[in-house]
Amino acid sequence: MKRAITVFSAFVVVAAVAMLAPTAKQHITSLPTVHAQGGCSDATLIATTHFVYTGFGTRGHTSKGPTDTPGDVVGVLMFDGQGNSTAIYTASFNGSVSTTSTPDIGTYTVNSDCTGTTTDTTAGIHFNFEIAGGGAEILAIQTDPGNTATFDAKKQ
Numbered sequence: 001m002k003r004a005i006t007v008f009s010a011f012v013v014v015a016a017v018a019m020l021a022p023t024a025k026q027h028i029t030s031l032p033t034v035h036a037q038g039g040c041s042d043a044t045l046i047a048t049t050h051f052v053y054t055g056f057g058t059r060g061h062t063s064k065g066p067t068d069t070p071g072d073v074v075g076v077l078m079f080d081g082q083g084n085s086t087a088i089y090t091a092s093f094n095g096s097v098s099t100t101s102t103p104d105i106g107t108y109t110v111n112s113d114c115t116g117t118t119t120d121t122t123a124g125i126h127f128n129f130e131i132a133g134g135g136a137e138i139l140a141i142q143t144d145p146g147n148t149a150t151f152d153a154k155k156q
Contacts, residue, residue, distance in 0.1 A: 040114035044135045046081035047155045050074075055142065055149025057093075069094045077153050083107055085118060127151065
């Protein structure tokens, strides 16, 4: 008798699941499709941001070839909305600390999909970046050979 009740209960559960499955499928939502922001231009970046840069770079050569130097930088990066940037910062490369005495000057270009490139012309370094949050944050990676570095800049 106990076995018959168990089998009958299992049958009822399976039947209920089979009946509800087609309707439950309509209520299950999938993750939304995400697309990059659109409509960006140089004017998207009218901002003063705080940034942190971290990574490794090739700084000079020794008799054994190029040396990998760890580096970290914190500072303020300003964009004028017309493709020009300035940066003031404190940097530590392999433990040697320095501060800008005059701002570094740079340029940038923003694509309509909110990606772009920037160059610090004073330091001669280049980055590809992505704008997040309508200009609230900029995530970038250095593109110069021999360097592995990123920066994250957040609007004040």
